[in-house]
Amino acid sequence: MNPINSDFKTRQASSSESSDSESPVELASQQTPLFQPPPPTSGDSSKLDRWLMRTMLEKAGNPEVEVVLWDGSVITTATTPVSVRAHIRNRSTLYKLIFDPSLYFGDGYSLGTIEVEGGLVEFNEAIDQGTHKVDTQGFYRDRFRRSLGWLKRNTIDAARHNIHHHYDIGNDFYQLWLDEQLAYTCAYFPDPDDTLEAAQIAKMDHVCRKVGLKPGGSVVEAGCGWGALAIHMAKHYGVNVRAFNISREQLAYARERARREGLEKQVEFVEDDWRNITGSYDSFVSVGMLEHVGLKNYEELGRVIARCQRPHGRGLIHSIGCNSPRVLDSWTTKRIFPGAHVPSLSEFMRIFEPQKFSVLDVENIRLHYARTLEHWLERYEQNIDQVRDMFDETFIRTWRLYLSASVAAFRSGSLQLFQVVFTNGANNEIPWTRAGLYQERESGSVEG
């Protein structure tokens, strides 16, 4: 059985309630089978093999890469000398690539039947740049494929499964490469040279300022990760927060942290789906959850917000997006984020337009996500020995590809990062300009 066809092996998490542990989840022992790339066993490549590979590259927009087959044959459609190349170790990998390039490039890399030379980020970037050049029909083809994606409804049960798949594989794993507050979303770097830690705090302040938090106000957060933003809002802006999440490991960590910081009364972490949010709040905030909501549920999300955000409140949704409607590649949706969808702005508007919300501000901070991911990838590689103590080589390579391909996607413009601020259509209690977002302030000062 293909080891990456099932959920990654994870460790038994100990109770996260143990208060005397730095890391609330302890490492349990596990098998880490030695990684053995399959030997090349396909003999010489045939004319057909080489023709197929070349045709694939042409269809992919002639990216500036080389492909080296198992017998050393070099295939390329690049017009200039290239610095990145992929090695395909056997014929069956090549034929799988024809069937679904995205899925089997990823799986091939994970299993070691594909190796990349010259940088995994750079290789993916070259592929993305090629793809951008391809056909003008893409818009309509993508719309059609996306409409098929509509059929997949992320029900509450499916959502639980999907979230568990990615987020419940061990808080200590994420601690190896995220910032110290475990913010697993795009940071905001006022200066590109800021540290990741500083940039995650700046992102939280940017969000808080955009929605205009006031002391004593209330916020509902949909999808709170390990609780960094909820705690930041309570601690630095004096608001009461109710934060929803369906990842049990994340919630355990978040509750423990709120307890340690003495904020249990100000921040309530609720293990439930966003569809079950009740109550009324000044602001609705959601950072990095929309990707998991599924396009078909956007209108329902809008109804939930309309129900729970007070007429004079401002809300914010922060999400990965794209420039035109498309489906995510099959590798990402099968191996990394089941059920994920990244919206174009017109799709994003399905949340707001049926409710006649007024969209006040859309900011695209795509390059900040490339920068964030560079930090994550760097820390991941720095701590690779510790990752190796936790997981097998297939896992290591899968996550390396995921982080590298994500850097490439945000650098090349395949993915965007949108922050959308919105309010009730009749609300005139809105900032006169956006200048207040850019005034020098201490972290945590409240919008004037």
Next chain:
Amino acid sequence: MNPINSDFKTRQASSSESSDSESPVELASQQTPLFQPPPPTSGDSSKLDRWLMRTMLEKAGNPEVEVVLWDGSVITTATTPVSVRAHIRNRSTLYKLIFDPSLYFGDGYSLGTIEVEGGLVEFNEAIDQGTHKVDTQGFYRDRFRRSLGWLKRNTIDAARHNIHHHYDIGNDFYQLWLDEQLAYTCAYFPDPDDTLEAAQIAKMDHVCRKVGLKPGGSVVEAGCGWGALAIHMAKHYGVNVRAFNISREQLAYARERARREGLEKQVEFVEDDWRNITGSYDSFVSVGMLEHVGLKNYEELGRVIARCQRPHGRGLIHSIGCNSPRVLDSWTTKRIFPGAHVPSLSEFMRIFEPQKFSVLDVENIRLHYARTLEHWLERYEQNIDQVRDMFDETFIRTWRLYLSASVAAFRSGSLQLFQVVFTNGANNEIPWTRAGLYQERESGSVEG
């Protein structure tokens, strides 16, 4: 014949090339027929009349207004004491209102068969606020009605007719109530108390900064009005501008102004439709033209931009919009802006998504348009005697209603004002943050 069924009577414009005149268009003599509101001739109102009026108010969301019929009967569904009321002078006006409230309220007001007490802005605002409360089915009904609007294509010929209808009624008329540079679009008030003149300059700088003009760069402007922005960009940012417009009177004025300022070599004003833009430019800028483009032509506009904006250029479209797809009211599209459409953001994206442009920034400055219109309305009323020398009373009342209802629409949130910044999907030469827009600078300094 209903005087507002045809184009408003305008004066013969003298040659705008005469250089020794402060105003390039001279006033020609004309008849200004005395305004006579029709006398009330409908006898007592019937039970049916009153029931119809009340039902209409209920359908309109029970706005906080009173309606006084020709016999003094007061109809209201308001729940609190109201400060605004409309007087309907005769039965035929009431029955027309039932058929098409928007159109015949406007026409009735223009002709004096409807009078408004307590403030025309305030009355319209109360009506708008009522409308917001009405049915949740509005989103789908509006989408359907809007899809009918799609059938109306603004061909090049129709566009010429539509633009002539509104913009070629005499530059000297617009000089009576616009700012000194004749910017007939939403201003940007860094401080709400800024003068209209300062706010129009701030708007132009805001636009120039958003697209990052650099000295020696090139800009194509689609729909340039009287040339204020084109001249501002050339004069203060050192760029070469090619500006398109199909309003002859506006172009004559703009050319004369560029000549006076010695900018003929830097700014070329072209009498042609945006569809015929040729050449390639660093930036595509369009302020207040999209409203006239027609939804069916958005994709074509996107293709024109993709053709003429260089890969590393940023573009900006500034347009009136709305929170969800809708058709403009019938009075506005029949009497004020034939062929006009105001897009929701999802509709707006039809320009960008098929071309896979990256949307970088959307700013909604709705309340700035309310403020701008307050200035225009105030100046209009201050100069009403001069308007009366040019046009008849029907015209005066039509334009008073247009300006007042527009103040109300932006105050109440019926209309929005979006500035959308976009660039080629693969362009990484974009500002790292938006902070540069908010740094104190002299007008005309160039983005760092």
